[in-house]
Amino acid sequence: MGHGTGFLSGVERAEAALRDLFDPTPLQRNVYLSAYYGADIWLKREDLSPVRSYKIRGAFNAMRKALEADAGRRVFVCASAGNHAQGVAFACKHFGVNGVIFMPVTTPQQKIGKTRQFGDGQVEIRLVGDYFDDTLEAAQSFCAENNAVFLPPYDDADVIEGQATCALEVFRQMPEGVVPDIMVLPVGGGGLSSGSATLVGKMPGDTELRLVEPVGAPSLTRALEQGGPVTLEAVDNFVDGAAVARIGDINFERLKHLSPDAVTRVAEDRICATMLEFLNVEGVVLEPAGALSIDALRDYDDLTGKTVVAVVSGGNFDFERLPDLKERALRWEGLKRYYILRLPQRPGALRDFLNLLGPDDDISRFEYLKKSARNFGSILLGIESSARVNFADLEQRMLEGGFTFQDITDDTVITSLIV
Structure with a gap:
């Protein structure tokens, strides 16, 4: 329409x-x-x-109209790792038709379980492909070979x-x-x-x-x-x-x-x-x-x-x-920051650093990354605090104390690898 x-x-x-x-x-x-x-x-x-x-709205409507056009249609197919799959499964149960739902291999068990529960014996779940494009291709191939009805998640007038x-x-x-x-x-x-x-x-x-x-x-x-x-x-x-x-x-x-x-x-x-x-x-x-x-x-x-x-x-x-x-909410609110700290390899260096922390500064991560030289070690440092401004004060004290550091909080490449 x-x-x-x-x-x-x-x-x-x-x-x-x-x-x-x-x-x-x-x-x-x-x-x-x-x-x-x-x-x-x-x-x-x-x-x-x-x-x-x-998502149940579009899945139900597309299935309803397909069955009105051809009541003999008994198999419906979709590719989805989430809400569309659950909507299709629920609609299959309602109409008493069979569904074959293709999901990526990486789909969490919770989503697979919910989809199976909504289908209540009317749906078969097939895990295919590491990426959604592979899953979609498998679903469409299955449709072509089995004369099944493919239910797109959004690019469809009935949906x-x-x-x-x-x-x-x-x-x-x-x-x-x-x-x-x-x-x-x-x-x-x-x-x-x-x-x-x-x-x-x-x-x-x-x-x-x-x-x-x-x-x-x-x-x-x-x-x-x-x-x-x-x-x-x-x-x-x-x-x-x-x-x-x-x-x-x-x-x-x-x-x-x-x-x-x-x-x-x-x-x-x-x-x-x-x-x-x-x-x-x-x-x-x-x-x-x-x-x-x-x-x-x-x-x-x-x-x-x-x-x-x-x-x-x-x-x-x-x-x-x-x-x-x-974690992500704290970073957005400015209440958590990550640093790479260069710590001198000498007795008392760690105590000197700890003495720089303010009363509301809390170390949430402390991890030696490597000893980059005989005299220094690189440390991944995660700090939470009660207010954004506390970090500027801490960084000032670190500079005055002779500590070398790099703020990596907003470096998505580094944080995705080590945080």
Whole structure:
């Protein structure tokens, strides 16, 4: 279906059909954020769907329409290491059809287990390839050989129509007579954002759409700058739900009218701080992509008095990643720094250094890297403190004490190897 006059009625049908699976996800006014920003801030809680992300919407809708077109279709296939796989598995169980889900060999067991659980005997999981491109190729080859239906994660009109049900629910759930001034959405491949952009244009009022990407995967920004989809040479996979190297073609077609200024890019380390803040303050578990729209609020200076809806896209977070999350949040907040310290090889040198530490400075890492010379040793030093300013004071004392050091906190090449 194109995105002309029939788009809204198609989304309404998809939304009605979804009710066989679950009630609308909550739209909740967030007291904490509203007070902080002096605005009326609402969260669309897609992390509370049956698979803890919005991806179930598109997978269900694409499967529903394929079965309406040909009820004999019994095998559906996807390639995904995350939320799309879980959405497809849930839909397979609902419709009583078989699914073959291809995942990279490196997929965490937790995600494999959740996908198998949602499929409940209807899905087979195949682990193929170290990288997603290999996984995708294997899935598409299987489809061609077995006359199965391939369900793309975002670059598909039926998937886009399904994801747009999220925005439709928002308009129906707002208090009577209230229309959002601003709707903030994360962008990965573009299914949720392109569906929402098309739908918002057909709703009453003048809702402004603002989109958010991680700094390490700006696929929409680059496409808007270049005038068409481009494949990024490198992608930071930390925000795994939105780390896509190339925006979908159909998706871009529906987003190409936007200015690159409509897309905010947020740093991965800052997203970690937002995730921890929400866990501690609200008791809400967000995945990195699910925190994008909340995190981007920091960058908007025009929210006062506005009605803002931030779409929380998912909450599938593996708690084994928590130490990394804390580490990156502390670095972004300026409360942890790493140094390579040159320590003289003489009695008392270490004591001299320790005496330079302030009352709030805490050594969290101390490791000899090598004895670079007979007279000096190189030490990897991690220090946490209670305030940013403490590090400038410490560095001044180190210089005055005759210690040679190098701050490597922001050197991603070195820290990725040794931290």
